[in-house]
Structures are given as structure tokens and as C-alpha cells.
Amino acid sequence: MTIFLRRLAHLLRRPRVERELADELQFHRDMARQELESSGMSAEDAERLARRVMGDVTLAREESREVWMAPWLEGLWQDLRHGVASLRRSPGLLVVSALSVGLGIGLNILLFMVANMVYGHQPTMREPDRVIGVEPGNANQFSHPDYQDLVRSGIFADALGFGTAGLSLGSADAMRHVNVAVVTSNFFDLLGVEMSLGGTFPPGAAAPAREPRMAVVTYDFWQARLHGDARAVGETLILSERPFMVVGVLPEGYRSVFGWVGPQIYVPVSSFTLPTLAERGSPSLSVLGRLSPDGSAEQAQREVTALGAELERIHPDRDEGMGRPASVFPATALQFRGTPGPFFLVGGLVWASVSMVLVIACINVTGLLLARAVLRRREIAIRVALGAGRARVVQAMLVEAVLLVLSGAAVGLPGALVLSRLPLPGALGGLLEATRGFEASLLAYALALVVASTLVCGLVPALRATRADVVTEVRQGGEGGTSRLRFRHAMVAGQMAMSLVLVMLALLSARSELHASVADPGFDIDRGVVVRLGLDAKQYPGEARSRVGDRLVEQIEQLPGVSAVSVAGFVPLGGDALARSFHPAGRTDIRGPRPSTYSVGPGYFRTLGIPLRRGRDFDDRDAAGAPVVAIVDETFARTFFPGQDVIGRLVQTGGEPEAEVVGLVGDSRVDTMGESAKSVIYYAFAQRPGSLVVHVRTLPPPASMISTVTRAVEHVVPTVPASVETLRGATSLELSLRRAGTLVMGVIGAVGLLLAAIGLYGVMAYLAASRTVEVGIRMALGASVGRIRRDVLEQALLLVASGSVIGSAAVIGLAPAFRTVLVGIGPLDPLSLAAAVVLLAAAGLAAALLPAQRAARVEPLRALRHT
Amino acid sequence: MGVSNQPPDLLPGTLDLLVLRTLQRGSMHGYGIAQYLRGSSGDVLQVGESSLYPALQRLLLQGWIEGAWGASENNRRARYYTLTPAGRKQLAAERRGFERLIAAIQRVLEA
Numbered sequence: 001m002t003i004f005l006r007r008l009a010h011l012l013r014r015p016r017v018e019r020e021l022a023d024e025l026q027f028h029r030d031m032a033r034q035e036l037e038s039s040g041m042s043a044e045d046a047e048r049l050a051r052r053v054m055g056d057v058t059l060a061r062e063e064s065r066e067v068w069m070a071p072w073l074e075g076l077w078q079d080l081r082h083g084v085a086s087l088r089r090s091p092g093l094l095v096v097s098a099l100s101v102g103l104g105i106g107l108n109i110l111l112f113m114v115a116n117m118v119y120g121h122q123p124t125m126r127e128p129d130r131v132i133g134v135e136p137g138n139a140n141q142f143s144h145p146d147y148q149d150l151v152r153s154g155i156f157a158d159a160l161g162f163g164t165a166g167l168s169l170g171s172a173d174a175m176r177h178v179n180v181a182v183v184t185s186n187f188f189d190l191l192g193v194e195m196s197l198g199g200t201f202p203p204g205a206a207a208p209a210r211e212p213r214m215a216v217v218t219y220d221f222w223q224a225r226l227h228g229d230a231r232a233v234g235e236t237l238i239l240s241e242r243p244f245m246v247v248g249v250l251p252e253g254y255r256s257v258f259g260w261v262g263p264q265i266y267v268p269v270s271s272f273t274l275p276t277l278a279e280r281g282s283p284s285l286s287v288l289g290r291l292s293p294d295g296s297a298e299q300a301q302r303e304v305t306a307l308g309a310e311l312e313r314i315h316p317d318r319d320e321g322m323g324r325p326a327s328v329f330p331a332t333a334l335q336f337r338g339t340p341g342p343f344f345l346v347g348g349l350v351w352a353s354v355s356m357v358l359v360i361a362c363i364n365v366t367g368l369l370l371a372r373a374v375l376r377r378r379e380i381a382i383r384v385a386l387g388a389g390r391a392r393v394v395q396a397m398l399v400e401a402v403l404l405v406l407s408g409a410a411v412g413l414p415g416a417l418v419l420s421r422l423p424l425p426g427a428l429g430g431l432l433e434a435t436r437g438f439e440a441s442l443l444a445y446a447l448a449l450v451v452a453s454t455l456v457c458g459l460v461p462a463l464r465a466t467r468a469d470v471v472t473e474v475r476q477g478g479e480g481g482t483s484r485l486r487f488r489h490a491m492v493a494g495q496m497a498m499s500l501v502l503v504m505l506a507l508l509s510a511r512s513e514l515h516a517s518v519a520d521p522g523f524d525i526d527r528g529v530v531v532r533l534g535l536d537a538k539q540y541p542g543e544a545r546s547r548v549g550d551r552l553v554e555q556i557e558q559l560p561g562v563s564a565v566s567v568a569g570f571v572p573l574g575g576d577a578l579a580r581s582f583h584p585a586g587r588t589d590i591r592g593p594r595p596s597t598y599s600v601g602p603g604y605f606r607t608l609g610i611p612l613r614r615g616r617d618f619d620d621r622d623a624a625g626a627p628v629v630a631i632v633d634e635t636f637a638r639t640f641f642p643g644q645d646v647i648g649r650l651v652q653t654g655g656e657p658e659a660e661v662v663g664l665v666g667d668s669r670v671d672t673m674g675e676s677a678k679s680v681i682y683y684a685f686a687q688r689p690g691s692l693v694v695h696v697r698t699l700p701p702p703a704s705m706i707s708t709v710t711r712a713v714e715h716v717v718p719t720v721p722a723s724v725e726t727l728r729g730a731t732s733l734e735l736s737l738r739r740a741g742t743l744v745m746g747v748i749g750a751v752g753l754l755l756a757a758i759g760l761y762g763v764m765a766y767l768a769a770s771r772t773v774e775v776g777i778r779m780a781l782g783a784s785v786g787r788i789r790r791d792v793l794e795q796a797l798l799l800v801a802s803g804s805v806i807g808s809a810a811v812i813g814l815a816p817a818f819r820t821v822l823v824g825i826g827p828l829d830p831l832s833l834a835a836a837v838v839l840l841a842a843a844g845l846a847a848a849l850l851p852a853q854r855a856a857r858v859e860p861l862r863a864l865r866h867t
Numbered sequence: 868m869g870v871s872n873q874p875p876d877l878l879p880g881t882l883d884l885l886v887l888r889t890l891q892r893g894s895m896h897g898y899g900i901a902q903y904l905r906g907s908s909g910d911v912l913q914v915g916e917s918s919l920y921p922a923l924q925r926l927l928l929q930g931w932i933e934g935a936w937g938a939s940e941n942n943r944r945a946r947y948y949t950l951t952p953a954g955r956k957q958l959a960a961e962r963r964g965f966e967r968l969i970a971a972i973q974r975v976l977e978a
Contacts, residue, residue: 006928023944025920027897027939027945028898030943056917057916063920063921
């Protein structure tokens with residue numbers, strides 16, 4: 001090993017070492033001459049004799065150098081120097097490769113940064129493999145009393161619960177709505193998270209019964225809102241008009257159990273922060289348990305099920321269904337519990353796409369290296385003939401490929417890092433902003449990309465160029481190369497096929513976005529203004545919220561230009577479903593195809609323009625305490641009561657009370673544009689109050705009504721934080737995500753197409769150049785310039801066509817995978833496919849134009865003279 | 868590679884041994900080593916540069932000697948070689964091996 005290090009050190013200091021050796025030899029020579037001179041010889045004779053006696057200086061130097069070289073190291077070094085020198089002589093190859101591979105690697109790195117943040121999110125905790133998530137048989141969360149029974153049961157060494165609450169932060173003049181984590185007091189201790197400042201919640205003082213007013217904040221919050229002041233502990237935050245004392249600051253880089261966008265403030269569970277504290281059976285806390293030293297997840301699952309059965313027996317009305325099998329899952333899987341499949345699908349699609357871009361880029365380099373290998377066939381044959389093993393020649397060519405790929409990485413890696421720090425517009429910028437920048441895993445990924453790319457770029461040309469038959473062929477003086485050309489044609493067709501898939505994906509994405517923005521969601525998206533109110537749950541419990549809603553409706557109804565007003569618990573397409581998929585806490589039960597449930601006030605359907613098919617709308621009769629009623633949509637009626645009249649039926653779902661169906665309304669999209677119509681049960685807001693949203697239908701364009709509505713809201717509830725926007729604005733989260741998606745796919749498609757066109761240009765240019773003689777002969781025999789040009793273009797179009805056929809086949813094969821993310825069009829949308837093929841053909845023709853022109857300019861005589 | 872580094876009249880590896888032995892007497896530059904070898908062998912061993920310097924590199928690579936620049940007797944810059952502790956050990960080992968070899972050869976010749 002030390003010998004290896006000495007060799008390496010020698011290699012690195014080589015120029016100096018060589019100079020020193022030369023000095024040493026010169027000194028030796030001088031000394032010898034001096035000695036001879038002092039014995040009486042003439043200067044010239046002494047010089048000559050010294051030379052002869054001392055032997056060959058060059059040989060001495062050569063052999064001294066060789067001592068330091070292990071044969072393989074020497075070979076590698078030689079290849080490296082040779083490679084650098086020969087690439088320096090072909091700047092074209094270097095530039096095309098660096099840009100191609102740089103684009104490919106850069107895109108991959110960017111994606112990796114985003115994916116690492118979103119999918120690689122692992123919550124901070126000690127011994128994560130001993131912590132499991134647990135859900136009762138009847139819901140995804142536990143109620144606080146049930147959670148306490150779970151802790152007391154001793155099934156786990158300890159268990160924590162967490163949820164979220166919407167509170168206002170700050171006092172009247174600078175109030176804003178914040179999502180706050182509501183956690184049991186043992187939360188940070190169980191996870192094993194140490195505070196960077198202050199401490200965790202003290203178990204006794206933070207018990208729910210003591211109504212604790214304490215808070216732990218994230219490092220970012222501390223930096224941004226508390227000025228990073230070390231005296232922040234002990235300061236007071238005003239949350240929904242109550243003082244909370246900051247007791248601790250989380251460490252920098254803490255990763256929350258809520259996913260990659262977590263709350264900034266943590267408060268202990270109390271009747272203030274968790275209004276359902278005392279309500280058994282009301283799911284409000286997600287639960288994680290730390291296994292006892294001898295416990296296992298399977299055992300815990302059985303015991304929680306048994307506990308659930310016991311609780312169901314004691315509280316049959318509250319804990320109904322809790323005896324059904326509980327489910328447990330690793331805490332590390334928490335983030336994606338209940339995440340809809342398309343979320344992963346989109347990630348997979350983008351990953352596959354950028355991989356394809358890199359492969360296309362690598363094939364460009366492969367093509368160039370193949371062409372280069374043809375030019376160097378004689379050199380290679382000579383090297384083999386002189387006894388260089390095939391492995392040795394392959395190594396030399398791979399070293400060249402490594403250099404090319406590294407030049408690409410040198411462009412792509414810094415490029416991606418710079419790009420990720422640039423302020424990009426829209427959702428794209430926000431996503432990149434949250435990435436963690438440069439880290440070890442990124443470098444490892446980049447290294448893996450370089451290795452993979454090198455193999456793709458270099459191995460094929462190296463192996464093909466050193467095949468025994470090629471060597472024999474050269475020895476016999478043949479030109480050969482038809483199989484080589486066929487091979488390059490196949491590669492270019494493959495590139496064309498891949499770029500067709502990429503362009504197709506981009507077009508489908510764009511068309512989907514277009515459809516989504518004009519598709520009929522089943523309600524009037526352009527006639528409404530939406531008011532979201534940040535009422536905090538303690539100050540405004542259910543009934544009070546209803547009353548505030550009623551007062552707001554009364555007030556806004558008076559406004560000129562308003563045709564209908566209604567309260568509701570949600571904004572359709574408002575991103576609640578998307579947000580839910582990121583936050584395990586607070587989501588409704590999403591196991592199985594159960595109907596979705598929403599709360600809406602009287603006049604909601606009229607306000608949103610959703611047609612009432614049969615029965616009646618909610619009205620004043622449906623107040624709290626009155627018989628529970630529901631309105632269902634057509635899909636619900638079709639699914640659960642096919643061919644029957646649904647009016648008058650009794651329905652029940654989840655933990656909801658039994659309700660009589662009084663009305664039937666048309667289907668509308670509630671979660672995403674892309675979904676197929678789903679079963680929905682609407683409850684009366686007064687009987688089932690949720691977070692308060694007021695919908696306003698306006699006669700003039702909604703945007704012009706915002707200030708009027710805002711003033712009315714401020715008049716009724718001056719201290720409540722409220723956001724007022726158009727309905728289209730409130731529903732734009734999905735659209736902006738789709739726009740970002742289209743942008744991403746568009747960039748990927750364009751880059752893929754550009755790289756494939758470069759590949760085609762390369763092979764056409766090579767073809768044109770190697771056929772100079774043939775073209776000369778044909779022209780001499782009377783072929784017209786146009787004819788020659790047409791031939792080259794035809795050849796290019798043939799490649800485009802075969803690529804299109806293969807690509808279309810691939811699209812058909814992949815179609816089922818991306819059907820679910822499309823809106824309004826199928827994955828085989830003929831218009832998109834046609835447009836993709838036309839784009840491909842246009843790019844192909846553009847790439848072939850120059851080579852065709854060059855081929856047509858061949859002068860027959862000169863071409864023939866050169867044979 | 869593949870070309871012998873030794874003058875034909877020296878057994879393989881002997882030059883390295885002789886250089887190590889020479890340096891046991893103290894630091895010396897390349898020319899000094901050659902001089903010493905010639906002088907102490909009664910002008911029999913005329914070591915050329917093309918043998919001596921590769922041998923020195925070999926010993927450097929193995930870590931048996933170290934080189935450092937210093938001033939020569941006539942005040943020119945020269946590279947002086949010194950035996951390292953590892954070199955000392957190597958010299959002892961090679962010496963024993965060489966003596967055994969010579970004794971064996973002699974026995975064969977006299978048999």
C-alpha cells in the first residue's frame with residue numbers, strides 16, 4: 001500500500017522528479033569529466049570518454065522512470081494522457097459530448113435533489129426501527145381517551161399522539177393563520193429529539209388537564225420570527241389570542257413526522273388546542289408507539305386489536321368497529337400513508353423521462369466514438385498486431401469515454417446546483433428552493449451516473465472496434481463498415497423512439513393542463529368568490545361557527561352584485577385532498593371506496609351552480625338537534641341504490657350519524673380534475689359544522705367583487721383572519737401543479753428531441769462524408785443534385801419513421817401507467833401522437849438538411865480523383 | 868520493461884545490495900556511490916548511469932533509502948542518499964541470503 005502511495009506521489013510530482021533526475025545525471029557527468037580532466041586528459045576527450053563510460057543517459061532516464069510504474073498504472077496513465085491529448089485535438093467531439101451528457105446529467109441531478117427531498121424524507125427519531133405507526137380498526141386515528149387507554153395498556157413502552165390545528169398567530173394588527181402541530185407532551189422525548197435551545201415539554205406541567213400554554217418552535221421559525229435570539233426561550237407567542245410560552249427550539253435540520261412541509265409550531269394537547277379532547281371515538285390523533293424491548297410489531301397489532309375489542313365492548317356507541325383488526329406500519333412509512341398512487345406515478349414518470357434523456361445523450365457520445373473508432377481502425381489494428389491485448393485497447397477507449405462523460409458531469413453538476421438556487425417562477429421555484437443543496441448522497445448519485453454513462457458511451461464502441469474480425473478486415477485492407485453503419489442507424493432510431501415518448505408525454509401533459517383549465521368541474525368555477533375564515537376552534541365551537549356563518553351570509557347577501565351566498569366546510573378542488581395526501585394528520589378515513597363526506601349550508605348548490613336533480617336543498621329546518629339529513633350526488637345514488645329512488649333512504653358512513661337522504665344533486669369534481677366522478681354525501685353545515693368557508697356567487701366578474709366582500713367580512717368578524725379570493729384562484733393549486741408538471745415535461749421533451757436531432761445529424765453527416773465517392777460516381781453517371789439531396793433526406797426520414805414506430809409501440813405499452821394523471825384525453829390521444837410524430841419529422845429534416853446539402857455539393861471529378 | 872537493468876557480469880539484485888552496503892557508511896550522492904563501488908572493487912565494478920539510477924529509484928520506491936538535496940564537496944547541488952531503518956533491515960537480510968548463495972555456488976564449483 002505504501003508502495004502504491006509512493007508510486008502515486010511520484011506520478012503527481014512527475015515533471016519535477018524528471019527534472020531532478022536530469023540534474024542528477026548532469027552532475028554525475030560533470031563529476032566524471034572533471035576527474036578525467038584532472039588526470040590530464042583534454043576537455044573534449046574527457047567529455048567523450050565520460051559519455052562512453054557512463055552509458056546511455058536516455059536509457060538511464062527511461063529505466064528510472066519505469067521503476068516507478070506498475071504496468072497497469074503506467075498503462076492507465078498513458079491512456080489518460082493520450083486521451084486528454086487526443087480530445088484536445090478534437091474540440092468538436094468534446095463540446096458536443098460535454099453539452100449532451102451535461103444536459104442529461106444536470107437534469108438527473110435536479111430531479112434527484114427534488115426526489116431526495118420529497119421521497120427521501122425520514123422523520124428525525126432515535127431507533128426508528130423500534131417505532132411503529134398504529135391505527136385502530138375503525139379509523140386512521142385515535143380519540144384522546146382511546147389513546148390514553150392505549151398508553152395505559154402497556155402494549156408499547158410508550159406511545160405518542162399528534163394532530164394539527166388551525167390557529168391564528170399574533171395579535172389583531174398582524175394576525176395570520178398558521179397550521180400548528182398539536183402533540184402529546186411525551187412527543188419529543190419518545191422520538192428522542194434533543195432541543196437546540198431550551199427543553200422539551202415537561203411531562204407533568206404539560207399534561208392536558210393543566211391546560212398547558214407552551215410551545216416548541218422549529219429552527220427556521222426561531223430564525224425568521226424570533227430573530228435567532230438565544231433568549232427566545234421564555235418569550236410569548238400569541239396563538240388565537242392566548243399567550244403560549246416558548247420552551248424549546250428544535251435543532252436545525254429536524255425532519256418532522258408530518259412530511260417535508262411540516263408545521264413550524266408545536267403545542268401540547270389540551271382542551272384548547274384539541275377541542276375533541278374528551279370525546280371518545282372522535283378520531284383526532286395519529287399515533288406512533290415505541291415497542292418495548294421484547295415487543296414485536298405483529299404482537300402489538302394483535303394486542304391493539306384486542307384492546308379495541310375491549311373498548312368497543314365498554315363503549316359500544318362511541319367505539320363502534322374498533323374491534324376490527326388494527327393496522328401497524330413502520331414509522332418510516334408514515335409520510336406516504338394514504339398518499340394517492342398518482343403521486344408516486346408522476347415521480348416515476350419524471351424519473352424515467354430524465355433517464356431517457358441521459359440515455360439519448362450517451363448514445364450521441366457512443367455514435368461519435370464509434371465514428372472515431374472507424375477512423376482509428378488502422379491504429380487499433382496496429383496496436384493489436386504489436387501485442388497490445390484486447391483488454392488494453394478497450395481500456396484505452398473507455399478512458400476516453402470516461403473523460404468525455406466527466407466533462408459532461410463538470411458541466412451538468414454545477415449547472416444543476418446553480419439552477420436550483422436561481423429564483424424560478426411558480427411552483428417549480430418553490431420546490432427547488434426547499435431542496436437541501438449539495439450533500440454526500442448527491443455526489444454518490446452523480447458518480448453512479450458517470451459510471452453508468454461511461455459504460456453506455458464507451459463499452460459498445462470499444463468492444464466493436466476491437467472485434468477480431470475488424471482487425472482481420474483492416475489487415476486485409478478492406479473498408480468494411482456496413483454492419484457498423486447499420487448499428488449506428490439502429491441507435492439513432494432508438495434515440496428517435498425515446499424522444500418520441502418524451503415529446504408525447506410533454507404534449508399529453510400540456511393537453512391535460514389545457515383540458516383541466518377548461519374542463520367542466522360540475523360547478524361554476526368562474527362565478528364565485530371564496531372566503532376562508534381562520535376561526536379558532538375554542539373561541540368558536542361548532543354552533544358558534546354556524547352562527548358566524550349565518551351572520552356572514554346575511555351580510556353578504558345584501559351586497560349589490562351578489563346573487564347567492566352559502567357556507568360550506570371546504571372549497572371544491574381547493575387542494576384539500578392534495579394537502580391531505582402530504583399530511584397524515586387530520587385526513588378522513590380513506591381506506592376503501594367509501595363515499596366522501598362534506599358539510600354545506602343552504603344554498604350551496606345554487607351558489608356553485610350544481611343542479612338539484614330531485615328532492616330539496618338544505619334549509620332552516622335542518623338545524624342542530626333536528627333530524628339528521630343528507631344530500632347525495634348521482635354517482636352515490638347509482639353506486640349504492642341502482643335503479644331505485646334514493647330520496648327517503650337512510651345512509652350512514654364512517655363515524656357519522658344515520659341520515660335521511662332528502663335531495664339528489666349532479667356530480668361535481670371535489671378533489672382533483674382528473675378524477676372520475678365519485679360518491680359524495682353532503683351533510684347540513686348546521687348539523688355537522690366544519691372549518692368555515694363562505695361561497696359567494698356574483699353577477700359581475702368575481703375579481704371585481706373581492707374588495708366589497710372583504711369589507712363585509714371585516715364588518716362582521718373584525719378580529720378573525722380571513723382570506724378572500726376568486727373561486728378559480730382558490731382552486732388553482734392543482735392547476736399550478738399541473739402547469740409546473742407541463743413545464744417540467746416540456747423541458748425534458750425539448751431537451752430529448754434536441755439531443756436526438758444532434759444524434760441524427762451526427763450519423764447523417766458521417767454517412768454523407770463516407771459516401772463522397774459513391775455520390776461522385778452517381779453524379780458522374782447523371783444523377784441530379786436534387787436527387788442526391790433527396791436520397792439523404794429520405795434516409796433521415798426512414799430513421800425518423802422507424803423511430804416513430806418503435807416509440808409509438810412504447811407509448812402504447814406505457815399507456816396504462818399514465819392514464820390516471822390525464823384529464824379529458826386518453827394516453828393514446830391521436831392528436832398528441834400525430835403532433836409528436838410531426839415534431840420528430842421536422843427535427844429530423846432540420847438535422848439532415850446540412851448533411852444533405854453537403855452531399856449534393858460534391859464535385860464528381862474531385863471525388864473520383866480521391867479514390 | 869523486459870530489458871535487463873543489470874550489467875551482465877553482476878548477479879541479479881546484487882547491485883541493489885551493493886548500493887545499500889555502500890550507503891551503510893553514510894549519505895552519498897550517485898556519483899560518489901559509483902566511485903566507491905569502483906574503488907572498493909579494485910576497478911572491477913564499473914557501474915554505468917543506466918544501471919545505477921534505476922537501482923536507486925527501485926530502492927527509493929521500496930522505501931529503503933531516502934534522497935535529499937545538499938551541497939557537494941565542490942559546492943554543487945547534489946542529491947544525497949541515506950539508508951532508512953527499513954533499508955538497514957533489508958541489507959542485513961539480503962546479505963545473509965547472498966552469503967548463503969555464494970557459499971552454495973562455491974561448493975558446487977569445488978565439488
